[in-house]
Amino acid sequence: MDNILNALALMANFVFVPAIAYGSQLAxxxxxxxxxxxxxxxxxxxxxxxxxxxTMCTILITWWFQSMGISFGPLPxxxxxxxxxxxxxxxxxxxxxxxxxRFYRKQKADPVIYLIAxxxxxxxxxxxxxxxxxxxxxxxxDGERFIIKAREFKRLTGLSExxxxxxxxxxxxxxxxxVVALLFWFLNKTRTGKSMRAYSDNEDLALxxxxxxxxxxxxxxxxxxxxxxxxxxxxxxxxSFKPFTYFQLLLPIFxxxxxxGLGNPLGAIAGGFVIAFSEILVTxxxxxxxxxxxxxDWKADGLIQLLSTDYKFAVSFVILLLVLLFRPTGIFKGTxx
Amino acid sequence: xxxxxxxxxxxxxxxxxxxxxxADEITLGVFLxxxxxxxxxxxxxxxxxxxxxxxxNASGKLLGGTTVQAIRADTTCVDAAAAxxxxxxxxxxxxxxxxxxxxxxxxxxxxxxxxxxxxxxxxISPSATSPALSTIEDDGLFFRTAPSDARQGVVxxxxxxxxxxxxxxxxxxxxxxxxxxxDAFQAAYEAAGGSVTISAAHEDGKADYSAEVGxxxxxxxxxxxxxxxxxxxxxxxxxxxxxxxxxxxxxxxxGMVGDALPEAIGPDLNGSFGQAPGTDSxxxxxxxxxxxxxxxxxxxxxxxxxxxxxxxxxxxxxxxxDPQKYKDSVMDxxxxxxxxxxxxxxxxxxxxxxxGGDIDYVGASNVELIGAGESAGNYREIEIKDGALSTVxxx
Numbered sequence: 001m002d003n004i005l006n007a008l009a010l011m012a013n014f015v016f017v018p019a020i021a022y023g024s025q026l027a028x029x030x031x032x033x034x035x036x037x038x039x040x041x042x043x044x045x046x047x048x049x050x051x052x053x054x055t056m057c058t059i060l061i062t063w064w065f066q067s068m069g070i071s072f073g074p075l076p077x078x079x080x081x082x083x084x085x086x087x088x089x090x091x092x093x094x095x096x097x098x099x100x101x102r103f104y105r106k107q108k109a110d111p112v113i114y115l116i117a118x119x120x121x122x123x124x125x126x127x128x129x130x131x132x133x134x135x136x137x138x139x140x141x142d143g144e145r146f147i148i149k150a151r152e153f154k155r156l157t158g159l160s161e162x163x164x165x166x167x168x169x170x171x172x173x174x175x176x177x178x179v180v181a182l183l184f185w186f187l188n189k190t191r192t193g194k195s196m197r198a199y200s201d202n203e204d205l206a207l208x209x210x211x212x213x214x215x216x217x218x219x220x221x222x223x224x225x226x227x228x229x230x231x232x233x234x235x236x237x238x239x240s241f242k243p244f245t246y247f248q249l250l251l252p253i254f255x256x257x258x259x260x261g262l263g264n265p266l267g268a269i270a271g272g273f274v275i276a277f278s279e280i281l282v283t284x285x286x287x288x289x290x291x292x293x294x295x296x297d298w299k300a301d302g303l304i305q306l307l308s309t310d311y312k313f314a315v316s317f318v319i320l321l322l323v324l325l326f327r328p329t330g331i332f333k334g335t336x337x
Numbered sequence: 338x339x340x341x342x343x344x345x346x347x348x349x350x351x352x353x354x355x356x357x358x359x360a361d362e363i364t365l366g367v368f369l370x371x372x373x374x375x376x377x378x379x380x381x382x383x384x385x386x387x388x389x390x391x392x393x394n395a396s397g398k399l400l401g402g403t404t405v406q407a408i409r410a411d412t413t414c415v416d417a418a419a420a421x422x423x424x425x426x427x428x429x430x431x432x433x434x435x436x437x438x439x440x441x442x443x444x445x446x447x448x449x450x451x452x453x454x455x456x457x458x459x460x461i462s463p464s465a466t467s468p469a470l471s472t473i474e475d476d477g478l479f480f481r482t483a484p485s486d487a488r489q490g491v492v493x494x495x496x497x498x499x500x501x502x503x504x505x506x507x508x509x510x511x512x513x514x515x516x517x518x519x520d521a522f523q524a525a526y527e528a529a530g531g532s533v534t535i536s537a538a539h540e541d542g543k544a545d546y547s548a549e550v551g552x553x554x555x556x557x558x559x560x561x562x563x564x565x566x567x568x569x570x571x572x573x574x575x576x577x578x579x580x581x582x583x584x585x586x587x588x589x590x591x592g593m594v595g596d597a598l599p600e601a602i603g604p605d606l607n608g609s610f611g612q613a614p615g616t617d618s619x620x621x622x623x624x625x626x627x628x629x630x631x632x633x634x635x636x637x638x639x640x641x642x643x644x645x646x647x648x649x650x651x652x653x654x655x656x657x658x659d660p661q662k663y664k665d666s667v668m669d670x671x672x673x674x675x676x677x678x679x680x681x682x683x684x685x686x687x688x689x690x691x692x693g694g695d696i697d698y699v700g701a702s703n704v705e706l707i708g709a710g711e712s713a714g715n716y717r718e719i720e721i722k723d724g725a726l727s728t729v730x731x732x
Contacts, residue, residue, distance in 0.1 A: 013581055013582075014547070014550070014551035014554060014555070014581060014583075015551065018545075018547040018548075018551075022545070022547075137568070146580075149582070150581060150582030151582055154582075162582050164580055164581055164582060166580060235544065236544075238545075239544035239545040240544045240573070241544075242542065242544060244542060245542070245543060245544040248543075279548065280547070280548055280551070283548050283551075283552065284548070284551050284552065284555065285535070285551070285552040285555035285556060286555065287555045287556060287557075288554070288555040288556075288557060289555065303535060303552065303555065303556055305552055305555075308537065308538075308552075309537060309539070309548045309549045309551075309552050310511070310538055310540070312548055
C-alpha cells in the first residue's frame, strides 16, 4: 500500500503539479491567441511578446510597490500590480492596432498579411521589452514560497516521497479558473460579449444588425492583452522572467490553441493541458515510479524514459502535426486553420 | 654541506670560465596569439615568457653563457593556416631552438602536427587546454603548463570519493564545455568505482527545468553534479531540485562556483561542494612582485613564464640546445626530486643543473607535469557553509 502511495506522490510531485501549473499558463496564453483568431481572424504571432510586455509592466509596478513598502502578505505583490499592468499593456496593444492592424482591416487584407504584420509587431514589442528591462533574468516573486514543502509532506505522512506545491502554482490554478469563468460569463451573458460572438460568426450580418465594429475590435484587444498579461505574470512568478523565454513560449501556445481548435475558447484550455501533460509525461523517466510498483526483482536498469528532456519542444511539434493530419479543426471544433 | 656549496661554486665558475670562448646566441620562439580573440591575454603572456628569458640572460649561466633571444610570432588563436606559416618561419628562418606556445588548442594542434613534429621541435604551450592534446601523437615534443580540461573531472572525482559518495546524477550545459567536462568526469568517476545514474544535458536560458529535474530525480543518486553556468541553467536546475526535494547536495565545477549562487539560492545550498581553478602558491606572488610592465595575475601569464623557463632549464639539464636531446629533460626538471625553484631563482637553478644537481621546478603556476607532459593544475576545493563559499583546501 505504501508503495502505491509513494508512487502516486512521486508522480504528483514531478508530473501532475508542474504539468497542471504549466498547463494553466499555456491555457491562458492559448485563450488569448484563440480569441484574436476567432474575432479578428488572424494568428497573432505577437502574443508571446505581448505576454513579455505585460509581465514587464507588472514587474516594474511590483518593484515600485515594494519600494513603497506595500505588500500582499503571504501572496506575491505582483498580484496587486496586475490590474495596473493590464491597463498599460492594453494601451500598448490598442496603439499597435491603431497604427498597424486598422490599416489592413480597412483594406480587407488577407489573414496572412495580418500574420506577417503581427510578426513585425512582435519584433517591436520584443525590442521595447529588452530596451526597458534588459534581456536578463528578473526576479520579482515575494511572499511565501511554498504551500507545502516536500520535506514537511514526508514528515506529515511518513511516506518516503514528498509533494511540494509552490504558492505560485496554487495561484496559477486558482487565477486560471477565475479568469476562465469570468471570460465565459462575459462572452455568453453580457451584451458586448454576445455582440463579439456575433461578429465572430458572421461579420456582415453583425454589422447589419448595428453592432459597432470598432468597439468589438477594441474589446477583443483589451481581453487579449489582459489574458497575455495574466498568463505572462503567472509564468514569470512560477518560473522566471526572461524576455526570450516568452518568445519561445509561442510554439507550445499555438500548439495548444490549434490542438484544441483555433477560435474555440474551451478547446484552448483543453489544448493547454494536453500539451503540458504530454511534454512532461513523454520526457519523464519512470524508473523510480516503476521501482515502487514492480516486484523487487523486476527492477529496471534503464531510466524508462521515452524521450530525452532535450526534445521537450519537439513534443509540441509532433502533437501539432498529428492533429493537423488527422483532425485539422482540433479536438473541439474550431474555425479551422 | 659547506663542501657541497664550495664545490658547486667552483664547478660553476669553471663552467662559466670555460664557456666564455664558446658563448653564442640562440633564439626561442614566443608563439602566441598577438592578434585575435585572446590578444588581451597575450599582452601579458608574451612579456611573462620574455621575463624568464631576460632573467636567464642576466644570470649568464645557461650552457656557459649562451644568450637567448626571444622572437615573437602570431598564432592568431583561430587561423590554423596563419599559425602554421608563422611557426614554419620561426623554425626554418629564425632557427629557434624551442617554442613557447601555441595558445589556443586548435592552432596549437595544427602547428604541432604540421610543423613542429616533422621538424622535431619542442613546444611548451601555456594555455592550450583541450583534452585531445593529451593523447596526440607528439614524439615527446609537446608539453603544456596548463591543465587539460579533463583534469577537472579527475579532481572532482577525488573530492566526491573522499566524501564517500558512490552514486551521482550528472547534468551538463549543452555545449563543448559542459559536454567535455561531463564526459571527462564520468570516465574518471566510473574508473574510480563510482556510478553515474544519468548524464543529461540541459539547455541554458530556459525558464523552467522541472522536466529535467524530474528525469534526474527518477534516476536518483546521493548528489547531483551540475556542470553548468552559475547565472544560467545551472542555477535553474538547482532551484528546481530543491523545490521538489529531488536532491539536497550539489557538486559544483568551475562554471558554478561564485558568491552569486549561495546568495540566490539561500541556506538550502549549505553542504554542497565543488572546485575551481585556483592556487595559493608563493611562486605566483613572486612573479607578481617581479613583473615589470605587465600584469602577472592575468590568466596564463604565470604559465607562460613557466613554459619559457622549462625550455631553458631542460636545455641546461641536457647540456644541449638541440630539441631532440633536451626534450627528455623537460619532465625531470619540472618534477621532484630536487630543489624547489620559484620565479626569480632561474640563475640558481641553472647553477644547480650545471653542477649535475637536480631541481624540481615549481615556478609561478606550481608546475607538476603528469601524463604525457601536461600540468596537473591547481584547484581550490570549496564548500558552501552558512550561505557563503569557504575554501576547504588547495589541491
